[in-house]
Amino acid sequence: AGEIKRFLRDNGAIKVSRILKQNGYQISKAKEALLHKYGREATLDELADYTGLCVEDIVMATEANREVESIQQTICG
Amino acid sequence: MNSANEMNVEFDSVAKNESFARVIVASFITSTNPTLEEVSDIKTAVSEAVTNAIIHGYEKGAGKIWIRTVVEDRSVYIEVRDKGIGIADVKQAMEPLFTTKPEEERSGMGFSFMEAFMDRLEVESAAGEGTVVKMWKEIGAPAPHYE
Amino acid sequence: MNSANEMNVEFDSVAKNESFARVIVASFITSTNPTLEEVSDIKTAVSEAVTNAIIHGYEKGAGKIWIRTVVEDRSVYIEVRDKGIGIADVKQAMEPLFTTKPEEERSGMGFSFMEAFMDRLEVESAAGEGTVVKMWKEIGAPAPHYE
Ligand SMILES: Nc1ncnc2c1ncn2[C@@H]1O[C@H](COP(=O)(O)OP(=O)(O)O)[C@@H](O)[C@H]1O
Ligand SMILES: Nc1ncnc2c1ncn2[C@@H]1O[C@H](COP(=O)(O)OP(=O)(O)O)[C@@H](O)[C@H]1O
Ligand SMILES: [Mg+2]
Ligand SMILES: [Mg+2]
Numbered sequence A: 001a002g003e004i005k006r007f008l009r010d011n012g013a014i015k016v017s018r019i020l021k022q023n024g025y026q027i028s029k030a031k032e033a034l035l036h037k038y039g040r041e042a043t044l045d046e047l048a049d050y051t052g053l054c055v056e057d058i059v060m061a062t063e064a065n066r067e068v069e070s071i072q073q074t075i076c077g
Numbered sequence B, C: 001m002n003s004a005n006e007m008n009v010e011f012d013s014v015a016k017n018e019s020f021a022r023v024i025v026a027s028f029i030t031s032t033n034p035t036l037e038e039v040s041d042i043k044t045a046v047s048e049a050v051t052n053a054i055i056h057g058y059e060k061g062a063g064k065i066w067i068r069t070v071v072e073d074r075s076v077y078i079e080v081r082d083k084g085i086g087i088a089d090v091k092q093a094m095e096p097l098f099t100t101k102p103e104e105e106r107s108g109m110g111f112s113f114m115e116a117f118m119d120r121l122e123v124e125s126a127a128g129e130g131t132v133v134k135m136w137k138e139i140g141a142p143a144p145h146y147e
Helices: A002-012 A016-038 A044-051 A055-076 B017-028 B036-057 B110-117 C017-032 C036-057 C110-117
Strands: B005-012 B064-072 B075-082 B120-125 B131-138 C005-012 C064-072 C075-082 C120-125 C131-138
Touching (some): A055 C017, A055 C036, B017 C017, B036 B110, B036 B131, C005 C017, C017 C036, C036 C064, C036 C110, C036 C131, C110 C131
Antiparallel strands (some): B064 B075, B120 B131
């Protein structure tokens, strides 16, 4: 039980910003795969099905990655 | 960046807005750079308060729910308000396992969860007057010790 | 699920709330089952309207911004409102490339983007009276043809 608690605690220390970035990567891969499969853009429900994420997490992750993108653009530009 | 930032949101008392409530609070507090655990604590507390407004406050009928959130540095303040039936005996309602809807598999642990996951909880209510739940949490504080 | 669902949010006129505004609108409209493209179109339109309220409406000073969103089936309606300085000549302001702040590298394309990414746009404003931007979009409609 001590092990599990320590695992949960360590896991709990992960910053939300990092999870959102990871999810963002997974979502963009799913988006490509589904575009290939259906020949059209996937809906949020389809992306949620495919990734196992809820639609709210998808919305937050794509926003988080938008921020990262725009920061990178500012640095390069 | 040190001045307070405030938002107020009003939405319909329907079950599908519970997840909306969780997301808006979560995204409004991102500036405090919380951990997954801290966000999950806050989402749980907001969920419980919003569910109470929907199920008890408006008894699943039509109504509006208001959430006010104020962030200052890493301090988070959240208020969940309804204009529903209110609570006659707040002290009793806040006792662990107390529920007026046992037939709906309510656990009676909603207020206990809010208390456990937040640093501080205050409930203002009276019969017929609606309910205001006020919650405070400091982000980045040493994790509390749950038994 | 067919009845309208409505939310109203009020927040401070500061740049960091732009992202918050995008997320709350995006998460409120998830019930319409949009594609990420449609979500991104709506976020862009909301961004432009909120940026205008902050930069032009309140000229970067203190103020409140209100967003009202109504979803019915797959129809989305969004209203962005400020009580800032207002616009004397709305028709001219909506012309592509027109800007009153060329020194800030404003492109003058904000209203044009809102028009392009949404199905319909209406702007109500007068000098000293604040501004209301109203936008409509049908989710699942055939993609518009951008030239
Ligand atoms: N917003 C509210 N409006 C009216 N009554 C409420 C509200 N929130 C809580 N209550 C009352 O307090 C009791 C305890 O709430 P809670 O601890 O969340 O347990 P549960 O929701 O499982 O009943 C409820 O059963 C209800 O009688
Ligand atoms: N909310 C607002 N309050 C006051 N003026 C506004 C507002 N929104 C737009 N305007 C006026 O309309 C002009 C055009 O807006 P827009 O097309 O977004 O271009 P830009 O923001 O790049 O100037 C602005 O330059 C400003 O004069
Ligand atoms: Mg409860
Ligand atoms: Mg603009």
